[in-house]
Ligand SMILES: NC(=O)C1=CN([C@@H]2O[C@H](COP(=O)(O)OP(=O)(O)OC[C@H]3O[C@@H](n4cnc5c(N)ncnc54)[C@H](OP(=O)(O)O)[C@@H]3O)[C@@H](O)[C@H]2O)C=CC1
């Protein structure tokens with residue numbers, strides 16, 4: 001019996017922090033092959049072999065030509081910026097290529113565009129691809145339901161100095177999970193940072209605090225502060241490998257799906 005053909009994966013943001021991690025993960029996976037590598041026009045990486053920095057020639061040159069970069073791919077994995085992801089997705093839709101989206105910082109309108117594209121192609125989008133964070137989201141649902149009165153909820157996240165969006169997509173997902181469990185609307189109850197004479201804390205709010213510095217990969221804590229006790233649920237990433245491995249799991253999951261919008265819950269069987 002012949003082995004199944006490897007899954008052909010293209011990586012967007014090929015020279016970014018996640019792009020390189022993903023290229024390495026695809027290179028190391030027996031069941032996947034690098035089929036394309038995209039980066040922005042003007043990037044010094046354009047024209048380089050995508051795995052040259054790993055001491056290997058893949059035959060895949062990094063390109064800013066979206067159609068050329070996606071032509072041989074079955075799945076695109078995209079960790080770039082919202083406007084880049086949407087431009088890539090438009091070409092995926094045209095060519096029938098599935099997409100794993102890890103980019104964060106989308107507006108509601110941009111999320112609606114992704115939802116619309118999922119009518120035609122299968123898309124998995126999650127602000128955090130790590131198994132641990134997705135388990136934490138389940139724990140938060142349980143904790144919020146049990147601690148539904150008398151506990152103030154604050155979400156604290158810390159990331160490296162290069163991160164451009166705040167709060168992190170993961171912190172927002174944690175906020176949405178907790179708000180939904182409590183029957184609150186996060187848009188109406190979120191407080192993003194405090195300064196000056198703020199008055200006493202409104203118990204119906206969910207607070208967010210953002211720390212940026214150094215090379216912190218990604219720390220998230222949800223604090224339930226009551227009277228006489230506090231509960232902290234924390235996740236800390238020490239390597240981006242976990243995001244890359246989660247993305248490959250998502251790509252394999254999408255391979256047999258013709259269309260639809262999925263989350264990491266679906267990939268991990270936690271839905
Ligand atoms: N879901 C998850 O598990 C995770 C999500 N992320 C998210 O992934 C995204 C990328 O993070 P990270 O790798 O650290 O960021 P980097 O800045 O290191 O990499 C981004 C890459 O995308 C490229 N890029 C920038 N703007 C565009 C654009 N408009 N169109 C196409 N490509 C573009 C960059 O090129 P250039 O450098 O030349 O500008 C770079 O190659 C962020 O939104 C981050 O929050 C990160 C980790 C985990």
Ligand SMILES: O=C(O)C1=N[C@H](C(=O)O)C[C@H](O)C1
Pocket residue numbers: 104127128159163167168169170171217218219
């Ligand atoms: O930019 C990052 O680095 C990360 N971004 C994601 C987010 O915004 O939640 C996931 C992870 O925390 C790392």
